[in-house]
């Protein structure tokens with residue numbers, strides 16, 4: 001199709017080819033099927049095929065003995081049908097012979113037990129011997145295919161940290177951690193002071209004496225954990241970078257650049273995705289809406305039962321927006337759920353139309369490609385119960401026609417509305433700061449079981465979406481120019497505040513909504529001497545004197561709850577008792593008379609975690625003050641604004657009438673049916 005290329009300036013081979021993709025495992029099938037598969041992919045409208053990310057044991061059946069023939073042939077078969085390839089490095093699955101030779105490659109769990117061979121991701125990021133073997137196989141692969149015209153992009157490994165695999169408590173991790181600490185602190189006295197090791201006689205005599213923070217009698221020092229989490233993230237980043245450097249070298253001579261991607265997962269925080277994002281060209285992620293609803297959602301059963309065939313209306317969008325921010329605006333869906341999956345507690349079939357809806361939704365958030373997992377359902381091994389686009393007997397799955405419809409629609413839109421496909425990192429009207437170290441900090445020290453960083457960010461995200469606001473994410477080191485791009489920036493739960501951020505808050509034109517738990521630690525994981533939120537009084541004349549965490553059943557009601565509600569609403573999970581100085585104004589109080597929301601110039605401070613009603617009303621009011629137009633959308637109806645386009649989608653079972661007055665209908669109708677998609681040009 002190639003329509004995306006006009007919006008890209010960077011001579012990438014991938015975005016000249018990309019639109020619809022599929023994950024394909026030729027090694028699972030008899031060769032007699034390969035040609036027919038390639039033809040059928042082309043006919044369906046697929047242009048991009050991801051290959052080989054779990055194939056190490058086939059590529060190198062014995063140490064140093066390579067077999068490239070099958071991959072050569074399969075690439076040729078696909079390329080001859082005009083399909084482009086994303087080649088995966090096979091390092092998520094070290095082969096048995098390698099593990100038997102070097103058992104120290106295996107990761108060690110928090111319980112000190114070695115995790116065994118027999119599934120995948122069975123390696124420790126700190127194993128030097130594993131890194132050498134990864135560099136070797138990636139070099140061989142990149143040298144062989146780096147200049148192949150059909151290989152337009154590379155995927156490193158597969159889903160870092162999926163199955164909780166970023167962290168490992170191996171001897172290799174211990175040695176590498178000690179070195180990392182020595183580099184960071186130079187002298188052991190500095191570490192002891194930073195961590196506060198005078199407490200409980202934890203003083204270390206040397207870096208070599210430091211252990212990993214697992215398996216202690218009771219909780220280990222949070223500063224110890226925090227550095228271990230930072231170290232763990234750095235290990236993932238450097239592991240990935242070793243591969244990207246090899247691939248860049250091997251592809252440097254190409255006329256068209258071969259992009260590098262990694263496929264991130266949903267609700268995964270074991271490493272800082274912004275740091276990995278710096279080393280790749282185009283982040284991607286694996287979107288399994290029904291699996292996530294059952295497996296990774298905080299919603300109660302009633303909500304999940306309502307959306308069990310559609311997915312959480314905001315979970316996919318949040319990740320689309322987050323991973324767009326992790327790169328420079330280019331991103332894609334590497335694995336899109338194509339039918340029932342096998343790995344969640346319950347695995348229902350998507351409602352008719354949802355696979356098409358999810359695909360459209362991704363494109364409306366700027367995806368350059370949507371690739372389905374997988375081509376044909378495997379009749380064997382772990383994922384035999386996971387749908388593909390074809391049944392195990394090669395007949396089409398019930399969802400294949402939806403994908404064909406989507407392919408046709410995209411093609412039609414691309415002929416007249418090329419602008420719709422412009423990619424940019426900044427397309428929303430409000431921004432939320434997302435910070436991986438804050439996720440680590442509150443995992444280490446939740447203080448109350450309900451305090452979860454992602455859940456807090458998600459609540460803010462969902463409230464914005466339900467008001468029809470399109471959201472961008474920015475990192476904690478976003479620049480003043482980035483802040484000024486928005487009328488409102490939210491920074492919920494940001495655990496530490498830097499001098500640079502203070503300068504930005506002082507200068508930005510954006511209304512900054514901070515808290516709860518903002519700036520409540522130093523970077524060394526101590527309570528700041530001037531008390532949280534650790535901002536100068538001229539910015540925010542507030543001091544947190546005491547905090548409390550609350551069980552999920554407790555709500556601290558606002559003093560002025562609207563009578564139109566038959567329940568009280570206010571703060572939940574977390575509350576801060578604050579003193580408010582003369583420069584700040586309390587704008588909302590709790591029924592007990594204490595401050596709930598505080599205002600000072602362009603800063604708004606939340607002293608707790610607002611429940612859904614309070615949050616929606618508050619954001620609506622603040623957005624109104626900033627001149628942002630809001631809507632009131634039912635929980636299954638969402639709209640994404642992209643320049644002069646609006647994509648409306650319906651996750652609910654009910655029809656919804658869109659106010660499309662004055663707009664041109666590009667796809668769909670103003671009556672948005674269940675699973676419906678409507679694209680408007682305003």
Ligand code: GAL
Pocket residue numbers: 158159162286288335341342343373383386
């Ligand atoms: C992903 C993974 C794929 C496949 C898929 C099944 O997490 O990358 O290899 O296992 O899940 O849904």
